[in-house]
Amino acid sequence: MRNLLVKTVANAAALAVAVWLLDSITLTGTNLATRVLTLLAVAVLFGLVNLLVKPVVKLFSLPLFLLTLGLVALVINALMLLLTSWLAGKLDLAFHVSGFWTAVLGGVIIAVVSWAVHAALPDDD
Template identity: 50%
Template structure:
């Protein structure tokens, strides 16, 4: 059940990031056309967050400590760019255009995802 809540919260957070930022795009004319690609990108994001992000965070731990955790913003932006690259390779129709869009997008996704998980996660 937690995995489903995680995917739904990521999908909602991605939808907000796509809505707010011009540099993060999702193909589809209507929101109904964007639901399946959004769910697939959220699933890709969950896989990247589960397997790639912990390794990158561990390897960059000295830099994270020196920057008092601010480098985690860069790591999260790179994970969003990796998600966009994987989605592009799978021809899903999700694109992240540049580092700054990825940085602001990862901040938006973190905030909205946490809020949605707080609402949906009912232990």
């Protein structure tokens, strides 16, 4: 349970940094509390997308991983971020990523920040 909480906090922090750095990734809300709750909900949604969808996409794109020496992972991360943005819109969460290249850069930022926060926070592993 603690590991899930650590991963959610790491995702939320990474998404917050991406929202802060990139103008094309938006998180809107009337006050700070609603933005934080929306960010946590999007972090859970992003974690679910990465848990359920990403392994299937990686399996089907295995030849591309080999051909591009793993660079297709940037595209897959961008697609997972765009899928999260689309699902957030369907769930009336105020999170939006506009554009593929923004999603690529946002995916890189989220991966780096999430790794750093996850390394800094303790977990059960």
